[in-house]
Amino acid sequence: xIQMTQSPSSLSASVGDRVTxxxxxxxxxxxxxxxxxxxxxxxxxxxLYAASRLESGVPSRFSGSGSGTDYTLTISSLQxxxxxxxxxxxxxSTPLYSFGQGTKLEIK
Amino acid sequence: EVQLVQSGAEVKKPGESLKISCKGSGYSFTSYWIxxxxxxxxxxxxxxxxxxxxxxxxxxxPSFQGQVTISADKxxxxxxxxxxxxxxxxxxxxxxxxxxxxxxxxxxxxxRGTLVTVSS
Numbered sequence: 001x002i003q004m005t006q007s008p009s010s011l012s013a014s015v016g017d018r019v020t021x022x023x024x025x026x027x028x029x030x031x032x033x034x035x036x037x038x039x040x041x042x043x044x045x046x047x048l049y050a051a052s053r054l055e056s057g058v059p060s061r062f063s064g065s066g067s068g069t070d071y072t073l074t075i076s077s078l079q080x081x082x083x084x085x086x087x088x089x090x091x092x093s094t095p096l097y098s099f100g101q102g103t104k105l106e107i108k
Numbered sequence: 109e110v111q112l113v114q115s116g117a118e119v120k121k122p123g124e125s126l127k128i129s130c131k132g133s134g135y136s137f138t139s140y141w142i143x144x145x146x147x148x149x150x151x152x153x154x155x156x157x158x159x160x161x162x163x164x165x166x167x168x169x170p171s172f173q174g175q176v177t178i179s180a181d182k183x184x185x186x187x188x189x190x191x192x193x194x195x196x197x198x199x200x201x202x203x204x205x206x207x208x209x210x211x212x213x214x215x216x217x218x219x220r221g222t223l224v225t226v227s228s
Contacts, residue, residue, distance in 0.1 A: 001170070034214035036153075043203055043218040044145075044153065050212065087153055091213025095167040097143070099153040 006100035023088035130204030
């Protein structure tokens, strides 16, 4: 199984900050990576796929990068509505998908 | 509107059986895989399994193989997740999600979730 490890597990930041979340796979996943945002009591929402492709309707302040085993989600200028938990998901070993453990982004 | 509508919250006792549902609308239900994801209280997302309603091809995460059954009825555009004997540890929110149409494996459409509570 491919294990996904996110860091940090939690993060405090202020509105306007630039934030980066990292996801590391236990083996290379060839950019087969998605990022999701989940707010309390809500379903996850797809933000990016193929490591760097923005889902339709997602603000451009969200971006993704990486290759091989290491990937990042960057929010260029935090907005109040961005405080949530973020998950990465690999789909390289389809259909044996796996998620990272999540990164909780909190207001400082 | 393209959406997945999940059945309502359930409260069950250990040992009871349960089947929850996920109805797709606004798109060709038989052309997209539907996955199930568990989220235990205060925890992260766990992929459980996936089904292709067009031919009922089903795959399970090794962690959930034998613990649950995933099925679909394409005539009513509905996927199901069922348990034959619930345990307290099955208490969780369960989401269904549509996998993208192409060769990817990300989930682009999610249901609102079904909360399952198992308690004596």
